Amino acid sequence: MKAAPHRMGFVTILGRPNAGKSTLLNTLLQEKLAITSPRPQTTRQQLLGILTHDDYQIVFWDTPGYMRRTRDALDRRMLGHVQEAMLAADLALLVAEPRPPGETEKSLLKALAAEGTPAVLALNKVDRVSKPHLLPVIQAYHEIAPSMEIVPISALNADGTDLLLKLLVDRLPQRAAEYDADELTDRSERFLASEMVREQLFRRFGQEVPYDTAVEVEEFLEADGEERTKDYIRVVIYVNRASQRRILIGKGGAAMKEVATAARLQMEDLFNRPIYLDVWVQVWTEWRDDPAFLEEVGY
Ligand SMILES: Nc1nc2c(ncn2[C@@H]2O[C@H](COP(=O)(O)OP(=O)(O)OP(=O)(O)O)[C@@H](O)[C@H]2O)c(=O)[nH]1
Ligand SMILES: [Mg+2]
Numbered sequence: 205m206k207a208a209p210h211r212m213g214f215v216t217i218l219g220r221p222n223a224g225k226s227t228l229l230n231t232l233l234q235e236k237l238a239i240t241s242p243r244p245q246t247t248r249q250q251l252l253g254i255l256t257h258d259d260y261q262i263v264f265w266d267t268p269g270y271m272r273r274t275r276d277a278l279d280r281r282m283l284g285h286v287q288e289a290m291l292a293a294d295l296a297l298l299v300a301e302p303r304p305p306g307e308t309e310k311s312l313l314k315a316l317a318a319e320g321t322p323a324v325l326a327l328n329k330v331d332r333v334s335k336p337h338l339l340p341v342i343q344a345y346h347e348i349a350p351s352m353e354i355v356p357i358s359a360l361n362a363d364g365t366d367l368l369l370k371l372l373v374d375r376l377p378q379r380a381a382e383y384d385a386d387e388l389t390d391r392s393e394r395f396l397a398s399e400m401v402r403e404q405l406f407r408r409f410g411q412e413v414p415y416d417t418a419v420e421v422e423e424f425l426e427a428d429g430e431e432r433t434k435d436y437i438r439v440v441i442y443v444n445r446a447s448q449r450r451i452l453i454g455k456g457g458a459a460m461k462e463v464a465t466a467a468r469l470q471m472e473d474l475f476n477r478p479i480y481l482d483v484w485v486q487v488w489t490e491w492r493d494d495p496a497f498l499e500e501v502g503y
Contacts, residue, residue, distance in 0.1 A: 252390040295372065305348060440486055
């Protein structure tokens with residue numbers, strides 16, 4: 205029997221904020237690579253996640269939630285990341301909540317059609333709705349994009365995701381692998397470390413606090429087997445106001461200690477070695493509007 209041809213391609217994961225794009229990326233990769241949280245606009249940049257199998261290699265781009273309006277330099281850059289990833293893709297994986305298409309989904313589908321980029325729709329979070337509820341949703345999408353494949357999934361429970369993966373592979377071009385089999389992402393450990401701290405901020409703090417924070421790795425020193433028995437990572441969290449700094453640090457530093465411990469455990473898990481994590485909090489009001497800084501932290 206002749207072996208199936210090797211397929212390889214770039215798949216952009218698109219959708220409104222909070223649809224479950226990053227959760228889906230992690231489920232497809234079977235690796236906790238992207239940060240996720242119950243709050244919208246957790247992801248601020250493109251993140252590449254590479255899935256390699258004997259018969260295929262898929263390079264996924266996780267993207268920030270699609271915004272139709274932007275307020276500041278950070279928003280504009282986030283939207284730019286979505287547009288770039290859209291242009292680079294062989295295929296788009298649109299992730300949506302199990303609701304009829306809204307303006308966001310409609311404008312994404314329109315933009316994809318204009319580019320001639322084929323799309324597959326993952327209707328996510330179906331663990332939250334009953335089957336009869338799904339039918340009119342599928343019907344509504346079918347009306348605006350008749351040839352688009354629609355797969356109900358739960359990214360959280362890895363339900364329907366094998367079928368989704370198969371569908372994606374079938375739609376990729378016949379092409380050789382471009383990345384080594386052991387490559388997981390294009391991002392540095394430095395960047396991933398800063399993201400793990402940011403994830404804790406999004407998960408633990410309310411109101412505008414997570415949105416007003418940026419995280420930068422100031423120093424990343426590898427263990428030297430002598431004095432430094434663990435990697436040393438020093439991280440600075442920037443916040444807009446002094447009151448937010450107090451909230452982040454907490455009584456006697458308790459809140460920050462919890463953030464640092466949780467982030468460190470994630471780093472040790474992904475990097476597979478012990479880490480010493482040192483976290484500082486500084487007030488800087490204008491970081492959201494400083495393009496040079498945004499470039500530096502990778503948003
Ligand atoms: N019930 C349920 N919740 C889900 C599912 N997938 C994701 N979520 C939750 O939805 C929330 C948002 O998930 P993310 O993966 O961060 O969403 P995102 O689309 O990457 O969000 P942004 O990066 O902000 O655009 C998190 O609380 C997830 O746990 C699912 O299949 N079922
Ligand atoms: Mg995300």
